[in-house]
Amino acid sequence: MNLLSFLSRRGTAPVARERLQILLAHERTAFGRSDLVAVLREEILAVIAKHVAIDKDKVKVTMERGDAVSTLGVDIELPDNKVARLASA
């Protein structure tokens, strides 16, 4: 899950590629819901796709399921907004 390195970046200089990362972690009890991360995965991607044109090849999804914690990591490289802005200007 490279979101940790992503967060520690904290630099102020803009980057070359616009990027959106999501980390979802579900910590369960003995009676916890088992598949919450899997259930939410598609719907969260659908919410993002409503606001940003997503290239399927630029989306990395990782899921890890432990006994007590399940995590979902989504790493999306966003299309160049400059081109989009010039086109709509």
Next chain:
Amino acid sequence: MNLLSFLSRRGTAPVARERLQILLAHERTAFGRSDLVAVLREEILAVIAKHVAIDKDKVKVTMERGDAVSTLGVDIELPDNKVARLASA
């Protein structure tokens, strides 16, 4: 953002309280979309609320906006699923 401690827990023992945490990080270019995290915030919460009864008092939302990176942290303590299961049994 205590999601990092949450992730490092990785224990196998179930916890007392079921918890869902989301971390959204948007790394912008010079022409990047400015408010993506704010736009996605409400819709992601709405997606979760479709699947889990959320108590507004048990939801902590933190937003940080840097020059190049904006982050959204959502920490939700989920209602006890055991009670829900017994009620529906």
